Amino acid sequence: MFLPQPRGPLSGALFPLLLGPPADLPPAAHDLAAPDRRSAHLDDDLQISLFTCYALHYRGFADVDPAWEWHPPLLAVRAMLEQRFERCLRGCVEPPAEIAPDQLPKYLLDLGAPRSGPSLAQHMWQSASLDHFREFAIHRSLYNLMEADPHTWAIPRLPGRAKCALVEIQADEYGNGIPGRLHSELFAKMMAALGLDNCYGRYVEQIPATSLALVNAVSMFGLHGRLRGALVGNLAMSEIGSSHGNRCFSKGLERLAAGGAARLFFDEHVEADAVHEQIAAYDLCGSFVADCPDELPDVLFGAMASRELKRCSNTVMVDCWAQGRSSLRQDPGLR
Numbered sequence: 275m276f277l278p279q280p281r282g283p284l285s286g287a288l289f290p291l292l293l294g295p296p297a298d299l300p301p302a303a304h305d306l307a308a309p310d311r312r313s314a315h316l317d318d319d320l321q322i323s324l325f326t327c328y329a330l331h332y333r334g335f336a337d338v339d340p341a342w343e344w345h346p347p348l349l350a351v352r353a354m355l356e357q358r359f360e361r362c363l364r365g366c367v368e369p370p371a372e373i374a375p376d377q378l379p380k381y382l383l384d385l386g387a388p389r390s391g392p393s394l395a396q397h398m399w400q401s402a403s404l405d406h407f408r409e410f411a412i413h414r415s416l417y418n419l420m421e422a423d424p425h426t427w428a429i430p431r432l433p434g435r436a437k438c439a440l441v442e443i444q445a446d447e448y449g450n451g452i453p454g455r456l457h458s459e460l461f462a463k464m465m466a467a468l469g470l471d472n473c474y475g476r477y478v479e480q481i482p483a484t485s486l487a488l489v490n491a492v493s494m495f496g497l498h499g500r501l502r503g504a505l506v507g508n509l510a511m512s513e514i515g516s517s518h519g520n521r522c523f524s525k526g527l528e529r530l531a532a533g534g535a536a537r538l539f540f541d542e543h544v545e546a547d548a549v550h551e552q553i554a555a556y557d558l559c560g561s562f563v564a565d566c567p568d569e570l571p572d573v574l575f576g577a578m579a580s581r582e583l584k585r586c587s588n589t590v591m592v593d594c595w596a597q598g599r600s601s602l603r604q605d606p607g608l609r
Contacts, residue, residue: 275475277335278326282319288351289326292338296345307354314362314487315583318603320355321486325416325478327352328493332420333474356494363491367578375563375570379555382507382577386514386551394588395522397595402526406591407536408468409601410523411461412477413485413587417492418461418539419474422447424489427496428505433565436506439557443509446546460539467536480602484587491583495576503572506562508580510554510573516547 277293280286284306291299307323314320329335330343342348373381388395398410422444429440449455462472471477495505520543527537563570594601 507576
């Protein structure tokens with residue numbers, strides 16, 4: 275993956291510097307990172323800048339010196355962006371006033387349960403075209419092509435029972451050690467079967483802020499120990515209700531006569547996530563707040579913020595398709 279194109283004044287000031295050796299950043303970078311100009315999850319400039327900072331902690335960029343990863347001036351700018359993003363997310367959700375630790379698992383299962391009425395899952399099942407499936411895969415590719423990696427950061431940060439539950443989930447996500455069965459590999463096979471390039475980051479230029487925010491949130495939760503509860507809540511929301519959604523996606527592809535390779539990723543999650551949602555709600559989140567009751571609000575924050583970000587991303591897709599246009603960024607400068 276190569277460094278993305280800038281999307282505004284902040285990334286425009288920052289990205290050219292990343293192409294050289296680590297150095298001090300000009301005051302303009304700090305000035306541009308600080309103000310709240312708009313909702314952070316809708317801000318393309320902020321989200322592409324934050325994604326770029328986080329990407330250095332994963333696979334990095336072919337044209338960026340890896341020494342930038344822990345370069346203090348860049349971390350200072352990232353911290354400003356994170357403050358804006360976290361403040362935005364906390365403003366988007368309103369956790370319940372009171373909930374006891376033993377009530378949390380059921381609350382999370384209810385929160386993540388499929389709702390009646392129009393949804394992305396229903397659209398994909400009943401009326402989506404193959405182009406819609408391709409766009410959906412592009413939107414989700416930045417997370418699903420490295421699926422489970424951000425949540426692995428929580429393993430050393432959790433106490434015994436919750437740690438065991440997370441390891442059980444992660445083992446499945448990583449294909450139980452069987453090459454070719456990692457969920458990220460199954461997603462890559464699905465992309466290839468749909469005629470897409472499955473190289474990581476290939477479509478980053480086309481992914482809008484609302485979908486970048488999904489992967490940036492889990493990276494932010496994973497990189498900060500103080501947000502371990504939010505990361506646990508995020509994982510719960512990624513598992514709860516997932517079985518239903520993936521069943522709808524698989525049926526939609528079956529309707530379109532797509533082959534087994536295109537459907538395998540979704541079929542795998544129908545079975546796996548039916549089990550994972552119970553483990554995530556009770557053994558992971560329930561055990562975590564039993565041991566660390568003061569962090570229950572963080573779990574709720576992570577769960578509710580993640581649900582809202584996914585709702586926002588899904589709404590953008592469905593609304594654009596209803597209007598007969600692409601949900602991806604259309605920019606003549608894309609490379």
